[in-house]
Amino acid sequence: MEKKNFIEIDGSILEGGGQIIRISIPCSIILQYGKIVIKNIRGNRPKPGLKRQHLSGVQLVNTICEGTLKGDKLDSSRLELIPSKIQGGSFKCDVKTAGSVTLLTQIAIPVIIFSPSPIDLELSGGTNVPLSPQIDEIIYCLVPYLSAFGIDIEVVLKRRGFYPKGNGIVEVHSQPIPKGGCLKAINFTEFGELSKFTGVVYSTPTIPQHVNKRIKEQAEKLLVEKFGKKIPIKIDQRYEGKQSSFGQGTGIALFAHSNTGCILGSSALGERKVSSEEVARRAFQPLVEDIESNACVDRHTQDQLIIFMALAEGISKFRTCELSLHTQTAIHFVTELTGAKFLTSKDGSSWIIECEGIGHKNGLSMKDREELETNQK
Numbered sequence: 001m002e003k004k005n006f007i008e009i010d011g012s013i014l015e016g017g018g019q020i021i022r023i024s025i026p027c028s029i030i031l032q033y034g035k036i037v038i039k040n041i042r043g044n045r046p047k048p049g050l051k052r053q054h055l056s057g058v059q060l061v062n063t064i065c066e067g068t069l070k071g072d073k074l075d076s077s078r079l080e081l082i083p084s085k086i087q088g089g090s091f092k093c094d095v096k097t098a099g100s101v102t103l104l105t106q107i108a109i110p111v112i113i114f115s116p117s118p119i120d121l122e123l124s125g126g127t128n129v130p131l132s133p134q135i136d137e138i139i140y141c142l143v144p145y146l147s148a149f150g151i152d153i154e155v156v157l158k159r160r161g162f163y164p165k166g167n168g169i170v171e172v173h174s175q176p177i178p179k180g181g182c183l184k185a186i187n188f189t190e191f192g193e194l195s196k197f198t199g200v201v202y203s204t205p206t207i208p209q210h211v212n213k214r215i216k217e218q219a220e221k222l223l224v225e226k227f228g229k230k231i232p233i234k235i236d237q238r239y240e241g242k243q244s245s246f247g248q249g250t251g252i253a254l255f256a257h258s259n260t261g262c263i264l265g266s267s268a269l270g271e272r273k274v275s276s277e278e279v280a281r282r283a284f285q286p287l288v289e290d291i292e293s294n295a296c297v298d299r300h301t302q303d304q305l306i307i308f309m310a311l312a313e314g315i316s317k318f319r320t321c322e323l324s325l326h327t328q329t330a331i332h333f334v335t336e337l338t339g340a341k342f343l344t345s346k347d348g349s350s351w352i353i354e355c356e357g358i359g360h361k362n363g364l365s366m367k368d369r370e371e372l373e374t375n376q377k
């Protein structure tokens with residue numbers, strides 16, 4: 001696809017939330033668009049406009065690419081970015097609320113892997129907060145799928161942070177794709193057999209220890225009742241201390257592994273007036289549904305892989321459960337921005353998402369790229 005000088009995105013269509021920003025801005029930085037404008041930001045939300053998490057994320061990647069940003073204010077409904085070159089180095093970003101750190105990783109990871117040199121990020125905010133992936137799901141589920149694309153990143157949880165104060169800390173260490181190299185296509189279409197269940201149950205010092213224990217025991221009980229005793233289960237209990245957590249919270253992340261390398265994740269947060277047993281059940285139930293639908297990628301990881309499929313070289317494919325609106329939105333915008341071709345089809349109880357990626361090469365100027373294409377013909 002030709003390099004575009006200007007693109008305007010309508011942030012109110014389909015899911016109409018923050019995800020449109022986290023997809024469009026990295027694409028325009030990586031592909032070096034002249035200018036991107038996003039209008040009607042989060043136009044499908046009751047309180048539209050940029051909130052702290054979105055604002056921090058956009059400012060972070062703008063700093064990394066030494067771009068020029070306009071409209072980067074709280075509640076702004078229009079954003080304009082003129083990207084420049086992605087630079088290596090160390091960067092910090094603090095949402096200053098419980099705004100999700102994992103959604104910061106969502107906007108940052110596609111950008112930092114296309115840097116000329118390593119990037120280290122220190123991100124602060126909520127690590128285990130509602131309506132976003134838990135940090136444990138990023139570390140134990142998303143990162144292994146990213147490795148399959150050839151992405152070399154390490155995500156390290158330094159301190160958990162919860163609603164309403166956030167103040168958790170996550171580090172991301174990234175080695176860039178080698179100059180002239182591309183992401184590899186992935187193929188996760190055969191789940192094979194369940195090989196094990198893993199998980200993490202965490203709690204902060206002010207939560208009684210029996211809560212953590214009961215969540216773990218209930219999760220194990222539900223798994224054994226459903227899948228029998230033969231599949232190994234290993235759920236770690238983490239009683240976080242004052243150094244490793246800020247604020248108060250508890251929760252669980254569960255993972256189902258298959259002998260073909262698939263990992264399905266699911267999580268739940270503890271809540272006042274919700275029993276420990278119910279917290280375990282809230283993580284267990286969607287996991288079972290995803291396993292029963294024969295998915296190789298779970299319902300919340302689906303949309304997060306779309307941008308990488310589009311940038312990779314060759315045909316990527318994965319099998320998943322019902323397509324979420326987030327995934328449909330990601331496909332819509334990534335297609336518009338990259339020119340990659342997506343196909344979705346129902347196959348029995350699951351869906352296949354297939355993409356012919358554009359094979360974007362890291363660190364090549366337009367001239368290098370044209371020369372390479374001529375030589376390949």
Ligand SMILES: Nc1ncnc2c1ncn2[C@@H]1O[C@H](COP(=O)(O)OP(=O)(O)OP(=O)(O)O)[C@@H](O)[C@H]1O
Pocket residue numbers: 015016017018019020042045054103130131132133134137267299300301303304326
């Ligand atoms: N329970 C969950 N577990 C894991 N991932 C989740 C969960 N809920 C949402 N997500 C993921 O978090 C992201 C949320 O995107 P979304 O656009 O809704 O968020 P947002 O930026 O907070 O904006 P908004 O407030 O506009 O919804 C998506 O990638 C979605 O798949």
